[in-house]
Every structure is written in structure tokens, then in C-alpha cells.
Amino acid sequence: MRAGGNSTAGFNGLKRFKEFRKLVVVGLLALSAQAGFAQTAHVKIGLVLSLTGPAASLGIPARDTVALLPKEMGGRPVDYIVLDDASDTTQAVQTTKKLISEDHVDAIIGSSITPNSLAMIDVVADGETPMISLASSSKIIEPVDAKRHWVFKTPQTDAMMASAIAEHASNHGVKTMAYIGQADALGETFYVEVLKFAQLHKITMVANERFNRTDASVTGQVLKILAAKPDAVVVGAAGTPAALPPKTLRERGFKGVIYHNHGTGNRDFLRVCGADCNGTFLPASPVLVASQLPDDHPAKHLGLEYIKLYEGKYGAGSVSAFGSYAWDAGMLLNRALPIAMQAGAPGTPEFRRALRDALENTKNFPDSNGLVNMTPNDHIGLDQRARVIAEIENGKWIYQPR
Structure with a gap:
């Protein structure tokens, strides 16, 4: 009796050990797979x-x-x-x-x-x-x-670029300035910064106009700006739609300084604006003029x-x-x-x-x-x-x- 009981207990113990070992192996394989996935996760x-x-x-x-x-x-x-x-x-x-x-x-x-x-x-x-x-x-x-x-x-930021415009304008004798910008968050926030830095440099803002990215004409806004007789105009717009105000200003005979937002720093803008943008300025990313920068520029x-x-x-x-x-x-x-x-x-x-x-x-x-x-x-x-x-x-x- 005792020997038979010991045999049964030994058999059951061996069976449980094999099952336990199987679970351990499965678990280790799962952990290994998870580790492998973690190592190769994209x-x-x-x-x-x-x-x-x-x-x-x-x-x-x-x-x-x-x-x-x-x-x-x-x-x-x-x-x-x-x-x-x-x-x-x-x-x-x-x-x-x-x-x-x-x-x-x-x-x-x-x-x-x-x-x-x-x-x-x-x-x-x-x-x-x-x-x-x-x-x-x-x-x-x-x-x-x-x-x-x-x-x-x-x-x-628009604040960084607006300060560059105001510094340049002040250094070149600008006393009065007008603004025409997109009727969206870019146009509004850029105007706030341009106005702030213009005032710091004792430049008076004499006009403030808006247009939509999809507008085909800004003649009405430009006529109001010309009536204010500013020394300079800042265009707060990005991409090819930003070419419309400077082109209209030139067509209407504006001889003052024109500044752009840095959202115009691409070839498509230059292509659309063409000769009407000659002699205009923009605060720009250094990458646009990298070859012209001093060697110590970061x-x-x-x-x-x-x-x-x-x-x-x-x-x-x-x-x-x-x-x-x-x-x-x-x-x-x-x-x-x-x-x-x-x-x-x-x-x-x-x-x-x-x-x-x-x-x-x-x-x-x-x-x-x-x-x-x-x-x-x-x-x-x-x-x-x-x-x-x-x-x-x-x-x-x-x-x-x-």
C-alpha cells in the first residue's frame, strides 16, 4: 500500500513539474518575443x-x-x-x-x-x-x-521677426508705417507684434487693413493705405497669397518701403510676385542666405x-x-x-x-x-x-x- 501510494504521488509530482516547466518555457518565450518587439518597435x-x-x-x-x-x-x-x-x-x-x-x-x-x-x-x-x-x-x-x-x-516667432522689421525701418529713416495682413490668426498676431515694436522705435502706425487668403483683389485696402501716406507698409501674410498686396501697391504707384512676413520665404512667392517685389524686404530664416552669412554665424x-x-x-x-x-x-x-x-x-x-x-x-x-x-x-x-x-x-x- 505504502509503496503504491508513493508511486502515485511521484507520478503526480512529475506530471505537475512537467506542466510547470512547460508554463515557464511558454512564459519565457512570450517575454522573449515581447523583448524582441520592444527592440524592433518602429x-x-x-x-x-x-x-x-x-x-x-x-x-x-x-x-x-x-x-x-x-x-x-x-x-x-x-x-x-x-x-x-x-x-x-x-x-x-x-x-x-x-x-x-x-x-x-x-x-x-x-x-x-x-x-x-x-x-x-x-x-x-x-x-x-x-x-x-x-x-x-x-x-x-x-x-x-x-x-x-x-x-x-x-x-x-512673429515677435522676433517684427522686431527685425522695426529695427531695419528705424535705421532707414521710416517714421510712419501701414499694415495689411491676412484676416486670420497669422495676420492678427503679427500686427500686434509689428505695432508693439514700431512704437518702441517711435514709428507711427497710420493704417491697418485685412484681406482673405482667397481674395482676388485688395485694391480697396491699398487705396486706404495710400491715402494715409506711410513711409513703409508691412504685409502680414504667408505663401503665394502674400504677393497680392505688394503687387497692388506697386501698381498704384507706392514708392515707399515694403516689408513681408517671413511666411514668404520660398521660390513660389518670388515667382508670383515677380519684379513687383524687387527692392522689398523680409525678416528671413538664415538658411535663405546661408552662403552670405559671416562664418561665425551659428x-x-x-x-x-x-x-x-x-x-x-x-x-x-x-x-x-x-x-x-x-x-x-x-x-x-x-x-x-x-x-x-x-x-x-x-x-x-x-x-x-x-x-x-x-x-x-x-x-x-x-x-x-x-x-x-x-x-x-x-x-x-x-x-x-x-x-x-x-x-x-x-x-x-x-x-x-x-
């Missing part, structure tokens, strides 16, 4: 760009720049998902929601324009996904509140590197500021991503939070527009060297030291 970066509509000339160079961005970051393959917001705020919001909820991206680059970028802020904050805007307004990142905690940008080396890559693929003279903003966004993510992977694998909330933190802690990082030093209250990190004044002459940008 980084997903979504881009919301204005590829059609009035702002297409801004979004297309950014899209074309994607082909130049790193295919791997931190040893992980990178998937770039490029979607068109059609220059429309509603489409920008819907596209951003799709990238976060369906594609589960780790970061978003975009939009190309201010109204769309502002509309995207709530979505990326709710989705706790870092976003790097390619638009100009400082309102996209200021003040850094609970929602803008997730938002960064690479283009110079943006010169990487600006020339970007130009070489972009024009090597798309042809001489094809480069624009808007492509460089996308390039800089990619470089910022390339720097931040290996740091973020110490906290979690791509595709996880931990990784996205760590990626946001790594972006905010970027220090002494050179890119094609300057030297980046971000802080919890500064989500662009560029200083005044990141903007220059350029004169347009025969389809070229000419660097103006003062």
Missing part, C-alpha cells in the same frame, strides 16, 4: 502639412524634406506618416486625431500655418503627444500652460548642409525656409529620441512623455536656423541671431547686415 512620426489650398507653397517643401530625414533614430526604424490638412483648420484637427488615435504616432510635426497649429493644440494635449509646429505665431507656444506643455516650434554650417541635401535632390535654387523648419524638427527629434528610450519603448505613453521632456531640455543644439536652448518657459529656444533681414532682387534674397 518610431512613428506624423506630419500634418498644408499640401493643398492657399498654403500649399509652405507645406510642399516640408513634405519634400521628409525624404532627407533620418530613416533610423536611436537605432529604431522610423515611419513618417504625411497627411494633408488642405490649409483648413477643421481638416487639421481631424488629421491630428487620426494620427494619435489610429496610427498611434509618437510625435507630430506641423501644421504649416498658424491657424491650423493653434487648432491642433487641444488634440495633442489630450493625446499627450509632443508636437513641433512649423508655423510662425508665438501664441502656438506662449504661454507654456498645461496644453502648450506638449507643443514646440522651429520657425522664428546657422551657417548646418544651413549650408541642408541646402546641399535639398538642392542635391530637388535641383539648384529649390530650397525654402519652410523645408528647413521641417528639417530642424526632425533633427530635434533625432536628438531627443535616444534619451526618451531610456524611459520606455516607442508607442507607449512613457516614451511620449519622456520625448516631450527631452525636447524641452534641448541645450546648445545647432540647427539650420540657429542655436537652440529650450527651457520650460521657452519652447523654441532661438535667440535673435536666428533671424536676418534680406532684400529681394531679381528673384534672389540678398543678406542685409543691418
Whole structure:
């Protein structure tokens, strides 16, 4: 009896041991598979760009720049998902929601324009996904509140560019100034900054007009401006629609100084504006005049590197500021991503939070527009060297030291 009982117990024990060993092996295989997946998980970066509509000339160079961005970051393959917001705020919001909820991206680059970028802020904050805007307004990142905690940008702010205009105008004897801008967030916020810096330089604003991106004429607005007899006119607009005011001003005989917003830093704008833009000025990204900059300028080396890559693929003279903003966004993510992977694998909330933190802690990082030093209250990190004044002459940008 005793021997038989011992035999049964031994058999059952051996059976349980084999089952336990099987479970252990299955568990180890599962853990190994999970570890392997974590090691090979792709980084997903979504881009919301204005590829059609009035702002297409801004979004297309950014899209074309994607082909130049790193295919791997931190040893992980990178998937770039490029979607068109059609220059429309509603489409920008819907596209951003799709990238976060369906594609589960780790970061978003975009939009190309201010109204769309502002509309995207709530979505990326709710989705706790870092976003790097390619638009100009400082309102996209200021003040850094609970929602803008997730938002960064690479283009110079409208305040930086407005100050450059006011300095140049003051140095060249301008006493009175008029403004004509888009009837949207870009036009409104840029006007506020232009007015502020004009007043600081004792320049009087004598007229303030608006137009829509899709307008075919601004004759009425220009006639009101001419009646005020300003020394200079600032055009607060972006892309090819920004060519309409200067062309109309010249057609109506305006002989004063014309300044553009930095949203005109591309070849399509030069083509559309043509000879009417000769002798006009814009506060520009250093990349537009990189070869003309002093050798000690912090943006010169990487600006020339970007130009070489972009024009090597798309042809001489094809480069624009808007492509460089996308390039800089990619470089910022390339720097931040290996740091973020110490906290979690791509595709996880931990990784996205760590990626946001790594972006905010970027220090002494050179890119094609300057030297980046971000802080919890500064989500662009560029200083005044990141903007220059350029004169347009025969389809070229000419660097103006003062």
C-alpha cells in the first residue's frame, strides 16, 4: 500500500513539474518575443502639412524634406506618416486625431500655418503627444500652460521677426508705417507684434487693413493705405497669397518701403510676385542666405548642409525656409529620441512623455536656423541671431547686415 501510494504521488509530482516547466518555457518565450518587439518597435512620426489650398507653397517643401530625414533614430526604424490638412483648420484637427488615435504616432510635426497649429493644440494635449509646429505665431507656444506643455516650434516667432522689421525701418529713416495682413490668426498676431515694436522705435502706425487668403483683389485696402501716406507698409501674410498686396501697391504707384512676413520665404512667392517685389524686404530664416552669412554665424554650417541635401535632390535654387523648419524638427527629434528610450519603448505613453521632456531640455543644439536652448518657459529656444533681414532682387534674397 505504502509503496503504491508513493508511486502515485511521484507520478503526480512529475506530471505537475512537467506542466510547470512547460508554463515557464511558454512564459519565457512570450517575454522573449515581447523583448524582441520592444527592440524592433518602429518610431512613428506624423506630419500634418498644408499640401493643398492657399498654403500649399509652405507645406510642399516640408513634405519634400521628409525624404532627407533620418530613416533610423536611436537605432529604431522610423515611419513618417504625411497627411494633408488642405490649409483648413477643421481638416487639421481631424488629421491630428487620426494620427494619435489610429496610427498611434509618437510625435507630430506641423501644421504649416498658424491657424491650423493653434487648432491642433487641444488634440495633442489630450493625446499627450509632443508636437513641433512649423508655423510662425508665438501664441502656438506662449504661454507654456498645461496644453502648450506638449507643443514646440522651429520657425522664428512673429515677435522676433517684427522686431527685425522695426529695427531695419528705424535705421532707414521710416517714421510712419501701414499694415495689411491676412484676416486670420497669422495676420492678427503679427500686427500686434509689428505695432508693439514700431512704437518702441517711435514709428507711427497710420493704417491697418485685412484681406482673405482667397481674395482676388485688395485694391480697396491699398487705396486706404495710400491715402494715409506711410513711409513703409508691412504685409502680414504667408505663401503665394502674400504677393497680392505688394503687387497692388506697386501698381498704384507706392514708392515707399515694403516689408513681408517671413511666411514668404520660398521660390513660389518670388515667382508670383515677380519684379513687383524687387527692392522689398523680409525678416528671413538664415538658411535663405546661408552662403552670405559671416562664418561665425551659428546657422551657417548646418544651413549650408541642408541646402546641399535639398538642392542635391530637388535641383539648384529649390530650397525654402519652410523645408528647413521641417528639417530642424526632425533633427530635434533625432536628438531627443535616444534619451526618451531610456524611459520606455516607442508607442507607449512613457516614451511620449519622456520625448516631450527631452525636447524641452534641448541645450546648445545647432540647427539650420540657429542655436537652440529650450527651457520650460521657452519652447523654441532661438535667440535673435536666428533671424536676418534680406532684400529681394531679381528673384534672389540678398543678406542685409543691418
